[in-house]
Amino acid sequence: MTDKKSVVIGFIGLGVMGGAMCRNMALKHDGDVVAYDMNSEAFGILEDTKARRLETVAEVAAVADYVFLSLPGGPQVEQVCLGSGGLTAADRRPATIVDLSTTTVASARAVAEKLAGLGVAFADAPVARTREAAQRGELSIMVGASTDVYSRVKPMLDYIASDVTHCGEVGCGQVVKLINNALVFENTMALAEMMVLGKRAGVEPEVLLDAVSKGSGDSFVLRNHGRKAMLPRTFPEKAFPPEYVLKDISYVLELASQSGLSAHVTELAQRYYTSTAKEGWSGRYFPAVIEIIDQDIGPAKAST
Template sequence: MTQSFTSPSGAAVRRVAFLGLGVMGYPMAGHLARAGLDVTVYNRTFAKAEQWVAQYGGRAARTPREAAGGAGLVLACVGNDDDLRSIVLGEHGAFEGMEKGTPFVDHTTASANVARELAQIAAGRGLAFMDAPVSGGESGAQNGKLTIMCGGAADVFERVRPVLGHYAAAVTRIGEAGAGQLAKMVNQICVAGMVQALSEAINFGQLAGLDMPLVLDVIGKGAAASWQMDNRGKTMVDGKFDYGFAVDWMRKDLGICIDEAKRIGAALPVTALVDQFYGDVQTLGGNRFDTSSLVWRLRKLRADSDG
């Protein structure tokens, strides 16, 4: 059932724009269309936007400005800070096409600095900007079970939350602009450490001759339990790494974490080390492997040393 949301005047809004149709944005925009919203999409590769329209209906726009024109809410999910600026700013950017009072919700994992920068620019134009990075990976986007961490004004959050609920299991306002991105950094720091620990444990158990699927079933009921163990443990045992979030993107995210840590004076020794390990995975040719491929790195390094 469509969850309604409103304009600043209180009028019901049904037309939305979604910018960026990658592995996350494509199914997220699809959930909005299936919910009955009138969706216009933009993607840098226009053929991908046409493909989406053929599957879900709606309209494909040639520019972010065109997509945003007349929309009561604009959402985006692109690659990084520069990608975000390119779809928001400039003659063909979304801000040029948006009517005053319209919220822009950004699901990109980007820096807190760019979120604050764009929030300030938006405010100067009479618009609202909310950073809203997501966690849950490709499967979460497809199943509509993402976790969304939001930074922005409380009243804007309350207006857009029903729409975000179409592809999320949890939508939470963390604080003002940039707070959502900072929370996502905390998330990625946790994930990096957990995946490395799980990789070492699985590699250790296999070398010790244990039945690792059985072991994971047992310890998954105790203090070692985690989302990573439940969802990636057995595929790591099997050496399957074509799930979820690619190493290239994880390194981008960890780079953002490390830069922010330097700015605020926070120590991230384990995160920095795991970032280097992901660099090894890239060097070994695993750029597009899922982040659980840290266990592959351990196996590969051992095989090379034995050879």
């Protein structure tokens, strides 16, 4: 990578995770950082940093060498990268685009192929861990990119992550991230069921979690979603809701279908989180799935 002070970083998407990531880049990068988000209120997190607010995606493309995206999904990534007024609409384009969002594998590879035809490198680099980890700059990032592109973007990913893994070529980052997310969603569902079972069988949930955490049943989900959300039954808004879970699960099931795998456990999780969204917990933190289990509502019927 060239001299850090001469490299301009652009950041698009200042949501719960994106805002924290952009803030860390602005605090740690020696050169300029510019940012864009459709929501003007999202820039509040950057007020005490050197990050400069721009008014359009096109303005970001006009000055940034590397552009990082943190967007809701594949359609938004494609529009920002390739659409009218997007990052490649004008003659001046960023050298490299790094997508930190979670999208389909097919979408990541299709966008990368189109960008390559325009002379722009691409890496899919979805992130894992919590909002607090994003604030601390301690995310885990799974990168799909050529070795050359990975070596160039790795120093900038280190601004926002404590663990960065090169998973393979473009698309492989999304493969690993989708599997990671599916494991979290399914583990959360299983833990919720066992917490309800333990309580009905006479063991208080706090005692159960404490005991299990000292054995082979311990997990990140237990220590975080179990202790911090399901134990106190606290499911705030503006966290990761069941609707986001269902988006990611749909991506996993699409990948499974394309790969010739019948993902029955993931299909069951899809039905449980569909019930969570439909039965009063829409927009709330997804470990609210425990309420569906505790109320004996059960999974939604499988679609036919």
